[in-house]
Amino acid sequence: MYLISKPFTLKQTFSKQLFSYSFLLKRTMSTTTTTKSGILGWASEDGEFRRQQSTFRDNIEADENAKFAAEPDRYHLYISMACPWAHRTAIVRQLKGLDKLIGLSVVDYLMLDKGWKFSTAEECPGAIPDTINHAKHVRDLYFKVNPDYTGRFTVPLLWDKKLQTIVNNESSEIIRMFNTAFNKFLTKEQAELDFYPEELRKEIDEKNEWIYDTINNGVYKSGFATTQEAYENNVYPVFKSLDRVEKLLEGKKYLVQEQFTEADIRLFTTIVRFDPVYFGHFKCNLKSIEFGYPNILKWTRRIYQKPGIKETVNMDHIKGHYYKSHLQINPTQVVPVGTGPDLDVLVDQ
Numbered sequence: 001m002y003l004i005s006k007p008f009t010l011k012q013t014f015s016k017q018l019f020s021y022s023f024l025l026k027r028t029m030s031t032t033t034t035t036k037s038g039i040l041g042w043a044s045e046d047g048e049f050r051r052q053q054s055t056f057r058d059n060i061e062a063d064e065n066a067k068f069a070a071e072p073d074r075y076h077l078y079i080s081m082a083c084p085w086a087h088r089t090a091i092v093r094q095l096k097g098l099d100k101l102i103g104l105s106v107v108d109y110l111m112l113d114k115g116w117k118f119s120t121a122e123e124c125p126g127a128i129p130d131t132i133n134h135a136k137h138v139r140d141l142y143f144k145v146n147p148d149y150t151g152r153f154t155v156p157l158l159w160d161k162k163l164q165t166i167v168n169n170e171s172s173e174i175i176r177m178f179n180t181a182f183n184k185f186l187t188k189e190q191a192e193l194d195f196y197p198e199e200l201r202k203e204i205d206e207k208n209e210w211i212y213d214t215i216n217n218g219v220y221k222s223g224f225a226t227t228q229e230a231y232e233n234n235v236y237p238v239f240k241s242l243d244r245v246e247k248l249l250e251g252k253k254y255l256v257q258e259q260f261t262e263a264d265i266r267l268f269t270t271i272v273r274f275d276p277v278y279f280g281h282f283k284c285n286l287k288s289i290e291f292g293y294p295n296i297l298k299w300t301r302r303i304y305q306k307p308g309i310k311e312t313v314n315m316d317h318i319k320g321h322y323y324k325s326h327l328q329i330n331p332t333q334v335v336p337v338g339t340g341p342d343l344d345v346l347v348d349q
């Protein structure tokens with residue numbers, strides 16, 4: 001009854017692909033090139049990358065009288081499989097069983113002149129076009145809602161099909177809505193899954209804060225820095241915080257108490273990209289997760305092996321995106337062959 005008209009399951013949409021270099025190569029040749037306006041334009045005069053605040057901050061609520069009331073088949077999620085922020089929302093959507101209630105579009109991993117674009121699965125395996133608004137680019141969705149929009153055209157983006165507008169484009173808020181707003185439509189087990197339990201909120205918030213600033217966003221501040229000073233100001237804190245997480249996970253399964261919470265999900269999407277991308281591409285190379293952080297590695301495998309999570313990790317999109325879209329950092333668009341540690345090595349749950 002609550003199935004959307006064209007049900008998307010993660011098995012279908014996130015089907016695992018083998019990494020195909022010839023495929024990546026073909027796609028590179030056909031893309032247009034970006035100039036200075038790209039990544040360098042994101043840093044400020046002092047060489048520091050400063051992330052913009054997300055603009056759309058409404059909430060979906062369980063209350064049926066709310067402006068954005070939780071309803072099956074009313075909302076649509078736009079993500080990139082490459083993006084760590086969007087990845088959070090894909091994980092919570094999947095774990096809570098919201099794939100039955102909320103549709104999904106996945107952009108092409110290449111993000112060049114016009115930003116994120118939609119492609120067919122033939123053009124870009126793993127992509128899901130926009131069957132709701134039939135947009136060519138994510139920017140079209142922002143302009144549809146506000147023709148004068150001047151912010152960045154980011155994913156994730158949560159769309160309301162009823163009011164034809166963007167509800168929210170901030171991942172940390174989208175995962176909170178997914179965590180509770182739709183519970184009445186879910187099975188008991190799914191509804192009881194709580195990634196932000198009341199009694200742990202203080203501790204989760206406290207961990208999220210420094211992890212966001214120095215790790216999630218810290219790798220970007222290092223990688224997008226355009227001066228030596230800005231880079232060094234940001235790269236040491238990344239490793240100071242990774243050392244702190246490593247200690248914290250000594251003899252412990254999760255970041256907060258003994259419970260799998262949103263703090264783990266938010267950090268996981270950065271760590272899974274660390275060795276294959278951030279270590280080289282963003283110059284975060286004092287240590288790798290695989291050889292420098294045994295506790296974090298084990299924790300990463302534990303999360304990766306939870307049912308439903310592996311299917312949300314698409315290494316082709318992750319590597320293809322960073323190495324081919326950030327032309328100022330990697331003008332040759334050559335993609336390194338390493339894919340990071342083997343996350344299938346079994347660990348205790």
Ligand SMILES: N[C@@H](CCC(=O)N[C@@H](CS)C(=O)NCC(=O)O)C(=O)O
Binds near residue numbers: 115169171
């Ligand atoms: N604070 C936002 C950040 C989202 C974000 O920066 N997404 C990136 C992809 S990793 C994006 O879409 N960037 C496109 C752009 O800035 O033009 C969130 O957590 O949702």
